[in-house]
Amino acid sequence: MNAPLNPSKGGSLKWAWRIIDIRRARGQVDEHQIEYALNAIEAVHGRRPIHGSPTYAFDDEERLRVKVGPR
Structure with a gap:
């Protein structure tokens, strides 16, 4: 599955990180x-969370959140 291209429907990285943050705060995310x-x-970024991480943690997450990766 690919994320929708329209940012209003969830196609942006900002949206993706927001969803992860909501889940970490125990919010309702399916x-x-x-x-x-x-x-x-x-x-x-070509990266997935650390294997087995219950909070979807990434190595060097702070850097991933501000760095624009290859397209």
Whole structure:
């Protein structure tokens, strides 16, 4: 599954990180939204969360959040 291209429908990295943050704060986020967010982050940065991380933590996450990766 790919994230929608329209940012208002979840196609931006800002949206993807926001979904991850909501989930970490124990907000209501369904698994489809998480998968869209993770796929969007992976599409830009080529990275997935640390294997087995219950909070979807990434290595060097601070850098990923500000760095624009290859397209």
